Amino acid sequence: MLGSAAALAAVAGAQAADLPIKKAAPIEYVRVCSTYGAGFFYIPGTDTCLRLSGRARFEYGYQAPLARGTGNGDYSGYRGLARINLDARTQTAYGTLRAFVRLETASRTGFPTMHSGTQNRIGNAFPALGVDGFGRVQQYFNTDKAFVQFAGFTAGRASSFFDFYAHDFEIQAGTLGSDVASTNLAAYTATLGNGFSATLSMEDPSFRRTPVYSPANVAAAAAVLGNSSLQTFAVTQSPAPVFLGFNAAGLPVGLGFVDVIERNRMPDFVGVLRYDQPWGSAQISGAVHEVNVGALNSAPAQIIGTNPGTLGRTASEYGWAVQGGLKINLPFIAPGDTLYLQGAYGEGAGMYTGVSAWAGSYIQSATSLQGAPFQQFFSDAVLNPLSNRLELTQ
Structure with a gap:
């Protein structure tokens, strides 16, 4: 079996060598766009400048209940957050056309100020339904920003x-x-x-x-x-x-x-x-x-x-x-x-x-x-x- 595989590989290599070789297209390297500040670069093949940014964050909170029956009885709360920003700008004859998007996600657990009822009520978060997780575990997703700006107008979120x-x-x-x-x-x-x-x-x-x-x-x-x-x-x-x-x-x-x-x-x-x-x-x-x-x-x-x-x-x-x-x-x-x-x-x-x-x-x-x-x-x-x-x- 090993000999047969080696023979097949040799034949395939010989056939490949006989084929005409096509040169790869030249690579268009990313160019820095300094018009709108640091961090922008030109999207290859366009006149649009883009900045990609974001952040990650961790929080821990300790809060003992101050009265019987107050809160869920949890002492600890945890939260991990992520944010992604996309800022695209194109120069036109009538000024700068800008589109901006910010997405935020989070995982929250623990006492009520970490588990956000506000986010549940407005539809930004997904509460856990398990016996131990209900009211304590929450996954969060929010389209925090998604707007277009042009010639004094702003429309979107x-x-x-x-x-x-x-x-x-x-x-x-x-x-x-x-x-x-x-x-x-x-x-x-x-x-x-x-x-x-x-x-x-x-x-x-x-x-x-x-x-x-x-x-x-x-x-x-x-x-x-x-x-x-x-x-x-x-x-x-x-x-x-x-x-x-x-x-x-x-x-x-x-x-x-x-x-x-x-x-x-x-x-x-x-x-x-x-x-x-x-x-x-x-x-x-x-x-x-x-x-x-x-x-x-x-x-x-x-x-x-x-x-x-x-x-x-x-x-x-x-x-x-x-x-x-x-x-x-x-x-x-x-x-x-x-x-x-x-x-x-x-x-x-x-x-x-x-x-x-x-x-x-x-x-x-x-x-x-x-x-x-x-x-x-x-x-x-x-x-x-x-x-x-x-x-x-x-």
Whole structure:
């Protein structure tokens, strides 16, 4: 067998030697692109410059429960994160065309501040379903950025233009800031000269929304943990009781329910005035955020008296938020050091103010704070059962 194999190899080699040899195409080496800063190179065969970057990170946290029944009973938390950035730029007759993508992944385990309920609720993470892993193990994937910029326009998934200090190096989500990871938007920025710029942005309200308070939802989620059907109903229908009319004495009568889940009806509108100079930056931001509910879910359960009348479905209310920010460069301490100061106020737009950054977002109440004496409610509005109107939270 060995002799036969050697003979076949010899014949194959002889035949290969008789074939004409085609020269390989010349290799186009990667060229450095210095137009847009360090790290860019030309994509071979194109005029597009690309920078590939990223980072890897590990975190460990130790936190003993401060009260009985607080947290999951875990003392340790772990998190490994990965980030990949792709920044492509092409020079055109009308300016630079830029496309930017950032993907983030993470593996999180342990106590609640490592296992992020916020990421589960917004659909960025995949929770474990095993007996020991449920509520403790989570895989995370997020399209953090995916936008195009050209001639003052920005479109795609990016940081909200409302944000000033979009915190990046936070520990266990423990940095209070006005920003969320990213949102879907379409914006135009005008350069006014002398360091001034103005932006008008239309943004996806889904990433700035805190649920309208519904006592039926809270009760179902807290007290009926064993009834999955009722839990699903509470989340997908979120019924809130309202009185449907008044009797001759002016007392409310007739009980019905309103679906208080907010719909995507009107985008959030953000306006920004910014000032940039060598010493730092300053910014004033404003946002309008619609708060709405669905239609009536059921007929009156009981009517008392005659001609009680019916209250119409609650109208949409418009929340708003404002923010001022100041950034001061401090190169005399170390290159790149900065000081950020900012303050925000909102009505019916709590996530613009950063109020839920630590305890969790996209939820009506949060209890992940260790040793907290009471639940924290962050709803953008409460449905008044007597007037069937939305009352905005300040």
